[in-house]
Amino acid sequence: MLPRLRARDLSEAGQVAKHNSRESIWVIIDGRVYDLTRYIDKHPGGHLMIENMAGKDCTDAFANYHTARVYKHMLPPMLIGEATDVEVPPHVQDFRAIRQELLRRGLFETDMRFYAKMAAWLVSLFLLSLYLSLGCAATTAHMVGAAVMGLFWQQLAGIGHDMGHSGITHNFHLDHSVCSTLVCFMGISVCWWKRNHNTHHIVCNSIEHDPDIQHMPALAVTPEIFKKPFWSTYYNELKAMDRITKFMVSYEHLFFYPIMMVARFNLYAQSLIQLFAKEPLHYRKTELCAFAIYFTWIGSLVLSLPTWSETLGWLLVSHAMSGLLHVQICCSHFSMETYHGHAYNDADDEWYITQLKTTMNFDTPPALDWVHIGLQFQIEHHLFPRLPRHNLREARTLVKEVCKKHNIRYHEPGFFQANLETLQCLWRTAKAARSAKRGDSGFYESCLWDGLTLNG
Secondary structure (H helix, E strand, C coil): CCCEECHHHHCCCCCCCCCEECCEEEEEECCEEEECHHHHHHCCCCHHHHHCCCCCECHHHHHCCCCHHHHHHCCHHHEEEEECCCCCCHHHHHHHHHHHHHHHCCCCCCCHHHHHHHHHHHHHHHHHHHHHHHCCCCHHHHHHHHHHHHHHHHHHHHHHHHHHCCCCCCCHHHHHHHHHHHHHHHCCCHHHHHHHHHHHHHCCCECCCCHHHCECCCECCCHHHHCCCEEECCCCEEECECHHHHHHHHCHHHHHHHHHHHHHHHHHHHHHHHHCCCCCCCCHHHHHHHHHHHHHHHHHHHHCCCCHHHHHHHHHHHHHHHHHHHHHHHHHHCCCCCECCCCCCCCCCCHHHHHHHHCCCCCCCHHHHHHHCCHHHHHHHHHCCCCCHHHHHHHHHHHHHHHHHCCCCCCCCCHHHHHHHHHHHHHHHHHHHHHCCCCCCCECCCHHHHHHCCCC
């Protein structure tokens, strides 16, 4: 007989909630209590996903990230008890009904014809870029080739995103291994992406926990960041405002697009840092070999151009073009609600509500779906991460109906309006940064600046 633990024990003083550290991790799934402590380092999505749900009811987060096979074969050995009085709010019941309807319609199944077309499109882009960059003599052709390569990277990132969520074959090892080989062309680590992106999904827009809004010294998305220094659980370091950060953030609304144009270079660094870290990773050697191939062909291509100015121009144009991806990602979340700590404490910040508070869609015509690679439906993607990209538009209709029924905000501006809202958010934060004084709001002078100006 399993011990029966009351759901109210999820309170701060409760029995389940006390097991919320790496040393002891309990969670509730479908009214049952599981001890995940020994499994944390084996988790394919990374240890931070589990740590960020420790001591909480993660029924919906778990359901929307895992297949029936995981329920059947992997959870039972970790079962330690039952919660006897779990209450499910009406809106959660309706969102769960959406998931069942999506399953009934077969929308979690992948249409391989869609990805066959995508493969043909990507091969065409890659070959066209090589032809323009290497097969033509004109500088203009070389720069157009660079732009095409940037578009290729942005489009290929969509495939990487889908595979990273096991959203194509729905087999973790197959999707991950294929995606790891694509690093030869993509230049971004799948291991790094999974650790970063999966954490982002679970703690979307948490100031302390979401790496996708922790971009200091370059960018900050809310004045809340300046109230006091905070510890980033993702980067495992203290985030605070020094003089250099204050300058950058004070004008971040002006720097935003230039930063997006070179953001890909940062992903190279982040990827390699992750691959050389001591943390256990799947397919580490495969990705390191793939990176060697990537930098070999990219280096050979740019060094084949006739002048150093063209080499530099090609790199800047190609990486700036791929910056569209970074703009799309940032605009999906930057201007939405942020919060401190963890969500999933009660009905007001459970899985579905948290994703809707922190995420927006872009209202775009179907003819432009290829441009946005599924990122225009971030709400549906965050609610149902394993849903294939080509079925997100159909899910959107169902989600909007439930949001309307329960008076839940469903934010879906046009893409250009989303950009404007992002810039307005950055401007408000920049204004707060400019007014911050030394010693206030977590702002302090950098050690380098203090030394140069003989302070301290």
